[in-house]
Amino acid sequence: MAELPLEALRKLSDLHPKPANLHFQYGTAGFRTLGSTMDSVMFRVGVLAGLRSKKLDGKTIGVMVTASHNPEPDNGVKLVDPRGEMLEASWEVHATTLANAPTTEAFIEALSTLVKNAKIDLSKPARVVYARDTRPSGPALVAALEDGFKAIGVSARNAEVTTTPVLHYLVKAINTKGTKDEYGEDSEEGYMEKLSSAFKKLVAGKVSPPPLIVDCANGVGARAAAKLSDYLGDSLKLILHNTATTTPGALNNACGADFVKTSQKIPPSLVSILKPGQRACSLDGDADRLIYFYLDDRGLFHMLDGDKIAALVAAFIVELVKGAGLGEEIQVGVVQTAYANGASTKYLADRLPVTCVSTGVKHLHHAAERYDIGVYFEANGHGTVLFSPETTEKLNTHQPSTPAQSTALGHLVNLTRLINQTVGDALSDMLLVEVVLVYKSYSGIEWDSLYHDLPNRLVKVVVPDRNIFKTEDAERRLISPPGLQQKIDELVRRYEFGRAFVRPSGTEDVVRVYAEATSRAQADDLAYRVAGLVYDEAGGDTSRRPAEFL
Ligand code: NG1
Numbered sequence: 001m002a003e004l005p006l007e008a009l010r011k012l013s014d015l016h017p018k019p020a021n022l023h024f025q026y027g028t029a030g031f032r033t034l035g036s037t038m039d040s041v042m043f044r045v046g047v048l049a050g051l052r053s054k055k056l057d058g059k060t061i062g063v064m065v066t067a068s069h070n071p072e073p074d075n076g077v078k079l080v081d082p083r084g085e086m087l088e089a090s091w092e093v094h095a096t097t098l099a100n101a102p103t104t105e106a107f108i109e110a111l112s113t114l115v116k117n118a119k120i121d122l123s124k125p126a127r128v129v130y131a132r133d134t135r136p137s138g139p140a141l142v143a144a145l146e147d148g149f150k151a152i153g154v155s156a157r158n159a160e161v162t163t164t165p166v167l168h169y170l171v172k173a174i175n176t177k178g179t180k181d182e183y184g185e186d187s188e189e190g191y192m193e194k195l196s197s198a199f200k201k202l203v204a205g206k207v208s209p210p211p212l213i214v215d216c217a218n219g220v221g222a223r224a225a226a227k228l229s230d231y232l233g234d235s236l237k238l239i240l241h242n243t244a245t246t247t248p249g250a251l252n253n254a255c256g257a258d259f260v261k262t263s264q265k266i267p268p269s270l271v272s273i274l275k276p277g278q279r280a281c282s283l284d285g286d287a288d289r290l291i292y293f294y295l296d297d298r299g300l301f302h303m304l305d306g307d308k309i310a311a312l313v314a315a316f317i318v319e320l321v322k323g324a325g326l327g328e329e330i331q332v333g334v335v336q337t338a339y340a341n342g343a344s345t346k347y348l349a350d351r352l353p354v355t356c357v358s359t360g361v362k363h364l365h366h367a368a369e370r371y372d373i374g375v376y377f378e379a380n381g382h383g384t385v386l387f388s389p390e391t392t393e394k395l396n397t398h399q400p401s402t403p404a405q406s407t408a409l410g411h412l413v414n415l416t417r418l419i420n421q422t423v424g425d426a427l428s429d430m431l432l433v434e435v436v437l438v439y440k441s442y443s444g445i446e447w448d449s450l451y452h453d454l455p456n457r458l459v460k461v462v463v464p465d466r467n468i469f470k471t472e473d474a475e476r477r478l479i480s481p482p483g484l485q486q487k488i489d490e491l492v493r494r495y496e497f498g499r500a501f502v503r504p505s506g507t508e509d510v511v512r513v514y515a516e517a518t519s520r521a522q523a524d525d526l527a528y529r530v531a532g533l534v535y536d537e538a539g540g541d542t543s544r545r546p547a548e549f550l
């Protein structure tokens with residue numbers, strides 16, 4: 001059995017000392033915090049990625065350096081498993097342990113323990129593909145990551161600056177190369193080619209839609225969208241805005257999917273650009289979230305979020321499955337979280353099976369895998385559609401009995417290529433939405449009228465210790481602190497179609513409160529009151545109470 005390369009590890013680890021007073025946690029989005037504090041984390045993730053690859057017999061692991069929709073000073077890093085999926089949960093714990101070892105010696109000790117406990121054969125090869133978004137802290141952090149690769153002897157491929165979904169695509173494409181499950185050519189061009197050719201086949205013979213305005217959040221999505229636009233040619237005209245990837249402070253600032261979803265407003269930079277009735281969409285900082293919106297003829301803003309995307313897409317896929325004569329054999333289901341608007345859940349549940357799971361993409365992804373075709377979206381615009389291997393096989397081999405069935409089947413096969421099934425992908429999802437809009441001859445207005453969102457409000461409450469909040473029932477109810485859920489229930493009963501829930505954030509040191517009701521004022525009022533209960537219960541400073549919430 002080969003040994004850990006102690007000398008190289010020691011020498012390089014000493015160049016990346018862990019800051020003394022900081023604790024790092026591999027959460028739902030990997031490590032994410034102030035970029036200037038992440039040097040040691042990056043080095044250690046580089047080493048860990050190498051070990052993960054060795055553990056999986058030299059399969060290629062992905063490493064993405066990004067902090068998504070967070071402000072520019074933040075950065076982050078996450079690992080991608082060989083099938084393009086999020087890192088297996090047990091390794092999240094290893095990542096946290098390694099990141100917090102106080103010294104080089106403690107780090108090496110923790111590595112030895114991991115190698116022993118996880119039975120990692122160090123003589124196996126290690127392969128990694130990595131990329132970063134456009135954050136200014138990216139290059140230095142990538143250099144630290146590369147030192148980690150060097151220390152453990154990784155054969156590393158630099159995918160440079162690209163989106164999170166492209167990196168996931170690359171991981172899967174590399175690992176399936178030359179197999180019967182080949183995912184596509186393992187390059188950004190391969191990704192663009194795969195998506196754009198599937199899109200062109202799907203819209204062939206249809207009237208081209210009017211141009212789509214794309215808010216690129218001043219992030220890496222701007223580069224990817226520009227390339228995709230070239231591949232799409234006349235099949236879909238994209239008008240790109242917020243493409244200032246090198247302007248300091250611009251990333252995710254008053255633009256992007258998170259801004260639109262959280263503030264429920266049009267980015268100020270688009271106010272003078274967007275015409276009533278015109279469609280627009282926002283990507284987030286690493287282009288894995290997508291939110292659409294439009295202004296009505298009175299100039300009022302309407303948002304089409306992840307729930308609306310799920311409703312549009314799921315209904316379309318059900319129609320195609322039935323049209324292909326496979327309605328009895330293929331079950332389409334939807335996965336949401338408690339943040340899904342109640343009106344969307346009702347719309348969907350009237351038509352197909354709907355599951356509610358805890359927040360975090362990995363929960364949605366796993367639940368969606370249980371359906372033949374699983375559509376999953378978070379309300380914030382992160383989501384995709386998964387076709388089970390059996391379903392994909394069935395679609396590729398089924399013999400249609402009529403020309404209409406054959407057409408529907410062809411569309412489904414093209415959808416399996418258009419959709420990035422590894423992870424939520426703003427650009428792939430955007431093309432998917434555009435396909436459905438073309439088929440339905442919908443503008444944003446008709447799409448929006450599938451159902452009417454219940455007014456809702458999401459607020460953060462800063463508390464001394466968010467860990468006292470524990471939940472059950474897919475985070476819809478609190479079991480701790482004791483008695484608080486009953487108080488929330490009593491409040492909620494006073495509001496027509498009222499719904500509210502409280503959970504600790506997995507990515508920020510806050511407790512989140514979500515409320516919905518039949519009117520904006522009622523939803524705000526309910527959120528405010530529940531936030532007040534939370535604040536009082538958690539022992540916050542009451543002099544600062546109201547200002548914290550709304
Ligand atoms: P937390 O901070 O646990 O609420 C947020 C989002 C999640 C998910 C993760 C990962 C909301 C309310 N929460 O999680 O949906 O996207 O970040 O980025 O949007």
Ligand code: ZN
Pocket residue numbers: 068069284285286287288289
């Ligand atoms: Zn993101």
